Amino acid sequence: MKTVRGIVVTAAVAAVVACGVAVSLATAGDDGSPERSAGGLPAPDVMAHPDQSPPRERIAAGRVAVSAYFTARSVQRPQGDGVVAYEWSLLNTTTDRYRKTDWAWLDVAPGMKTAAVLERDLPVDRIGLLNLATDKVERWIKVDRGVGGVRFSPDGKRLVATAYDLDPDGLFKDASYQLNDKTVPGPKPSRTGFYVVDVASGRADFTERPPRKDDSGSLTRGGRQDFMWSRDSTLLWETWANKAGKVFYDVDGKEVPVPEREAKLGSPGALLSPDKKLVTGKFAGDDGQIVSEVLDASNGKRVGLVPGQQLLAWADDDALIAWRCDPERCDPGKGEFRNQLVLVSLDGKSLTPLSGFRKADLHHSGRWTPVFSRR
Numbered sequence: 001m002k003t004v005r006g007i008v009v010t011a012a013v014a015a016v017v018a019c020g021v022a023v024s025l026a027t028a029g030d031d032g033s034p035e036r037s038a039g040g041l042p043a044p045d046v047m048a049h050p051d052q053s054p055p056r057e058r059i060a061a062g063r064v065a066v067s068a069y070f071t072a073r074s075v076q077r078p079q080g081d082g083v084v085a086y087e088w089s090l091l092n093t094t095t096d097r098y099r100k101t102d103w104a105w106l107d108v109a110p111g112m113k114t115a116a117v118l119e120r121d122l123p124v125d126r127i128g129l130l131n132l133a134t135d136k137v138e139r140w141i142k143v144d145r146g147v148g149g150v151r152f153s154p155d156g157k158r159l160v161a162t163a164y165d166l167d168p169d170g171l172f173k174d175a176s177y178q179l180n181d182k183t184v185p186g187p188k189p190s191r192t193g194f195y196v197v198d199v200a201s202g203r204a205d206f207t208e209r210p211p212r213k214d215d216s217g218s219l220t221r222g223g224r225q226d227f228m229w230s231r232d233s234t235l236l237w238e239t240w241a242n243k244a245g246k247v248f249y250d251v252d253g254k255e256v257p258v259p260e261r262e263a264k265l266g267s268p269g270a271l272l273s274p275d276k277k278l279v280t281g282k283f284a285g286d287d288g289q290i291v292s293e294v295l296d297a298s299n300g301k302r303v304g305l306v307p308g309q310q311l312l313a314w315a316d317d318d319a320l321i322a323w324r325c326d327p328e329r330c331d332p333g334k335g336e337f338r339n340q341l342v343l344v345s346l347d348g349k350s351l352t353p354l355s356g357f358r359k360a361d362l363h364h365s366g367r368w369t370p371v372f373s374r375r
Contacts, residue, residue: 048352048353063316064321065091067091070086110156114129117130117150163193166190189222245268246262277298306346307324307348
C-alpha cells in the first residue's frame with residue numbers, strides 16, 4: 001500500500017504555518033484461543049498500543065503497519081530565515097520499536113525491509129538505502145543535482161527523488177508575507193526536476209521539471225513540491241488545482257492525461273482498497289457524528305459511513321485505519337484535535353484503538369504524523 005505521507009505532510013506544515021512561522025498488542029481469550037479483533041482480523045494481525053502516543057512499539061493491522069512517524073516544528077535561522085524541521089522516528093523491524101533518527105527526509109519501501117533516507121541540510125547529493133532490521137545504511141546512491149524528497153514506487157522497484165536548488169522546507173526572509181498581522185519568512189519554489197532511480201542497480205536518470213505555473217503565469221508558492229507515484233507504479237504526479245487534484249507525467253517528464261481510474265477517485269488523498277472496489281472519501285459528520293464516507297471506486301457514489309475523522313490506510317478489504325477523536329470530548333476547534341489511531345470495520349460495528357491520543361493542541365511541537373507501509 002502506498003504511504004499517505006504526501007497528504008499528511010501538508011497538514012503538518014499547515015499547522016506550523018498557522019503558528020505564525022509560515023509555512024497489539026494481541027492477547028489470548030479466556031479459553032486460551034486467540035481473540036478476534038476489529039474487522040474480523042485475527043488478533044496476531046493487530047498490534048495495538050492504546051497507551052502510547054507517540055508510539056514506542058510497532059503499530060500494525062492487517063496488511064499495513066506504521067513504519068515511521070514524524071513531528072514538524074519551525075526553527076529560526078540567521079538573517080531572519082527559518083526552516084520547517086522534521087524529526088523522524090523509524091521502526092526497527094528486529095526490536096519492533098521506533099527509534100528517533102537524524103534523517104531530514106525518508107520513505108519506507110513496501111515490505112518494510114528498506115528505507116530511503118536523506119541527510120540533513122537539504123538538498124543533498126546522495127540517497128541512502130537503510131536496512132530496517134539493522135538501522136544501517138547498506139548502500140549510497142550518488143546524484144549530481146541536490147535532492148530533497150524521495151518516494152518508493154508501490155511495487156518497490158524504483159524511487160523518485162525530487163531535486164531542488166534550495167531547501168524545500170526552508171523559510172526565507174526575502175519571501176516574507178503577512179500572517180496574523182506579523183511578517184513571517186516564507187517558502188520559495190526551487191524544484192529543478194526529478195531522478196527516477198532503479199533500486200536494484202542504483203541507476204539514476206534525471207529529468208528537468210521545474211515548478212508549474214498557474215493560469216496567470218505565476219509560480220506556485222510552496223517550497224516542497226515532491227513528485228509521487230501512480231498506484232500502478234508507471235506514472236508520476238503532483239498535486240494541482242484541477243478536477244482530479246493531480247497532474248500526471250510519464251517517467252521522462254512528459255505530461256499525460258489523467259488516467260480514467262484516477263479521475264474517478266476525486267481527491268488526491270483518496271485511498272483505493274486492496275481489491276480496488278472501494279475508495280476513501282471525505283469527513284461526513286453531521287449533528288455531532290464522527291464519520292467519514294467510503295465510496296464505490298467505479299462511480300464515486302457513497303456506499304457507507306465508518307467511524308473516524310480521517311481515513312488513513314486500508315488494513316484489508318474490510319477494515320480501515322483512521323484518526324478519531326473521543327466522541328465525549330470532540331469539541332470543534334479543540335477536542336477534535338485530540339485523536340487516536342483506530343481500526344474500524346466497514347460496517348462500523350467494530351472499532352479497536354491502536355494508539356494513544358495526540359494532544360488537543362494542533363500546534364503542539366510533539367504532534368506526530370504516521371507513515372503507513374505495506375508489511
